[in-house]
Amino acid sequence: MSDYDIPRPVSGDVLERILEDHRLFEDLLREARRTDTDRAAARHALAEILVAHAVAEEEKVYPTLRRKAADISEHEAEHGEEEHAEINEALLAFLRAKGTDTQKYDDALEDLATVVNHHANEEEQTILNPAREEVSLEVREQLGVDWLTRRNQLLEEGCASEEQVAALLDEAVAEGVLARRRRARRPTRSRSGPRRRPRRSRTPPSATDRAVTALLGWRA
Numbered sequence: 377m378s379d380y381d382i383p384r385p386v387s388g389d390v391l392e393r394i395l396e397d398h399r400l401f402e403d404l405l406r407e408a409r410r411t412d413t414d415r416a417a418a419r420h421a422l423a424e425i426l427v428a429h430a431v432a433e434e435e436k437v438y439p440t441l442r443r444k445a446a447d448i449s450e451h452e453a454e455h456g457e458e459e460h461a462e463i464n465e466a467l468l469a470f471l472r473a474k475g476t477d478t479q480k481y482d483d484a485l486e487d488l489a490t491v492v493n494h495h496a497n498e499e500e501q502t503i504l505n506p507a508r509e510e511v512s513l514e515v516r517e518q519l520g521v522d523w524l525t526r527r528n529q530l531l532e533e534g535c536a537s538e539e540q541v542a543a544l545l546d547e548a549v550a551e552g553v554l555a556r557r558r559r560a561r562r563p564t565r566s567r568s569g570p571r572r573r574p575r576r577s578r579t580p581p582s583a584t585d586r587a588v589t590a591l592l593g594w595r596a
């Protein structure tokens with residue numbers, strides 16, 4: 377997988393380091409989409425960085441930013457976790473797509489790109505932007521070390537095999553995180569309500585919807 381060595385910085389403003397990873401997601405999605413690349417290697421690298429990035433955010437970044445920034449409520453942090461679960465759901469379908477030159481691969485990649493891009497956009501708007509205004513550079517740099525240490529450790533260990541992603545998804549289902557996400561997709565409520573706007577514009581049942589329905593079925 378050396379074609380896609382993932383950078384492993386160890387320090388810096390956590391907000392900037394997170395943005396760099398978001399750009400890396402876009403690059404790897406594109407590499408996985410091309411026909412003249414090693415798609416299997418791109419898929420593997422994409423899975424690893426998506427999981428390491430998100431797990432480390434939930435453990436090291438969201439809790440502190442929520443405490444330090446008045447504009448980042450529990451809702452924003454919880455919503456981030458819901459979207460991470462949704463990404464894992466789409467990622468699992470992508471990892472399970474046999475081969476790399478099939479319609480199933482293309483469809484699963486498209487679904488994954490949709491949820492990853494949506495989440496990166498929303499995280500940047502509702503978490504990173506308020507943090508840039510309200511959280512001191514000193515705290516952001518400490519968080520940079522904490523987050524990168526955990527992220528790099530997960531990358532080192534390997535964190536996104538099919539089994540590992542399935543286990544993360546199982547956990548999210550058991551904790552009701554995905555069920556919350558489904559309720560969040562219902563129509564707009566007032567700004568004072570728990571959701572500020574519809575979080576997704578795609579309404580028809582997607583492959584990821586079908587995947588979680590199947591997953592819930594297994595657990596029943």
Ligand SMILES: [Fe+2]
Nearest residue numbers: 394429433499
């Ligand atoms: Fe992120």
Ligand SMILES: [Fe+2]
Nearest residue numbers: 430433456499
């Ligand atoms: Fe995130």
